[in-house]
Amino acid sequence: MSNSGQDNQGTNTLLAHIGNNPHDYYGFVNPPVVHASTVLFPDAETMATRNQKYTYGTRGTPTTDALAAAVDTLEGSAGTIIVPSGLAAVTIPLLAFLSADDHVLIVDSVYHPTRHFADTMLKRLGVEVEYYDPAIGAGITSVMKENTKVVFTESPGSNTFEMQDIPAIAAAARARGAVVMMDNTWATPLYFRPLEHGVDISIHAATKYPSGHSDILLGTVSANERCWEQLHETHITMGCCAAPDDVYQVLRGLRTMGVRLERHEKNALEIARWLKAQSGVAQVLHPALESFASHALWKRDFSGSSGIFSIVLNGGGEKEAHAFLNALKLFGLGYSWGGYESLAVHVWLGDRTVARRSYAGPVIRLQIGLEDAEDIKRDLTNALQAVANA
Numbered sequence: 001m002s003n004s005g006q007d008n009q010g011t012n013t014l015l016a017h018i019g020n021n022p023h024d025y026y027g028f029v030n031p032p033v034v035h036a037s038t039v040l041f042p043d044a045e046t047m048a049t050r051n052q053k054y055t056y057g058t059r060g061t062p063t064t065d066a067l068a069a070a071v072d073t074l075e076g077s078a079g080t081i082i083v084p085s086g087l088a089a090v091t092i093p094l095l096a097f098l099s100a101d102d103h104v105l106i107v108d109s110v111y112h113p114t115r116h117f118a119d120t121m122l123k124r125l126g127v128e129v130e131y132y133d134p135a136i137g138a139g140i141t142s143v144m145k146e147n148t149k150v151v152f153t154e155s156p157g158s159n160t161f162e163m164q165d166i167p168a169i170a171a172a173a174r175a176r177g178a179v180v181m182m183d184n185t186w187a188t189p190l191y192f193r194p195l196e197h198g199v200d201i202s203i204h205a206a207t208k209y210p211s212g213h214s215d216i217l218l219g220t221v222s223a224n225e226r227c228w229e230q231l232h233e234t235h236i237t238m239g240c241c242a243a244p245d246d247v248y249q250v251l252r253g254l255r256t257m258g259v260r261l262e263r264h265e266k267n268a269l270e271i272a273r274w275l276k277a278q279s280g281v282a283q284v285l286h287p288a289l290e291s292f293a294s295h296a297l298w299k300r301d302f303s304g305s306s307g308i309f310s311i312v313l314n315g316g317g318e319k320e321a322h323a324f325l326n327a328l329k330l331f332g333l334g335y336s337w338g339g340y341e342s343l344a345v346h347v348w349l350g351d352r353t354v355a356r357r358s359y360a361g362p363v364i365r366l367q368i369g370l371e372d373a374e375d376i377k378r379d380l381t382n383a384l385q386a387v388a389n390a
């Protein structure tokens, strides 16, 4: 039976049943993967009025509807658009709500390609782009202008994981008429539901945990009632629709996302706590650790943590970072995350303009996969030893 928002059910029960209704398609448990451009109309009158559920492939199919309905249930949103990548899930809502001479505030710890889009395309289109400190909270009011149309948040921040006071920012921004967007990829809607905290638009790189297997690129954007029409209209106008096989695979991934995330969370916390005690590690940047600067915000607002965090090596520079990465055998060296396998990357923080911090050594981001924790620790032990020998 399809489930459209039965709030009293547990998360894994929801994940197993949301989206499609099997009895809409002969009882098959999963929805059909509809490959479609053309949709036929029964007669000229229906064609002229477009008075039927589906009219053209770019405007939705039973496959995209199933995933959008599932995400709406998880996010508590009025509507969800599905786009071909997580980056498109960032750029399309920004294009939907910004025009020339508008001002946009973006958190300084934002995913770098979001900043690149703002600094190049948004500026070229005449949008005034400004960055703010992730710790700003209700102080966002002091940097808002008459023409601030969008406040863009990401919590925790990319690579350094600073938590933002989302309810305070959202309340202040909306009081001044701005649309509040949040890149919520890290938490997934299982661990944070942005729209319940005053955010208007929740953005996900479904490439990460919803897909879960490092083989799909997809994005979802979910809006509340007040923003849905404009978001939807922009999606149709831009023709930025996703391929049916990818949409299907992400709906398939959602079914196991709850159990995968539990394991990512448990593994990552165990490894993070263990790393804190290693002499080669100066700092562990993980919001769910009590020692983390903005831990209180995570604890207040989030119901869980996922599998990605960073460590700061105890001194050194690129040579030590490369020694660490080159010694890893289980961890792959890769930019993405959210898949079943562990990954590491030496992060670059040179783009920060407002929230520059100095760290004791190189910052290495770790995506902790579903492997056995003891094997992961052994690989990290070797890597830390390689740094000591470098």
Ligand SMILES: Cc1ncc(COP(=O)(O)O)c(C=O)c1O
Binding pocket: 085, 086, 087, 088, 090, 111, 158, 183, 185, 186, 204, 205, 206, 207, 217, 218, 219, 335, 336, 337
């Ligand atoms: C926070 C965040 N948002 C968005 C994206 C973009 O996702 P995609 O790789 O699907 O374009 C990423 C990818 O790493 C990300 O980390």
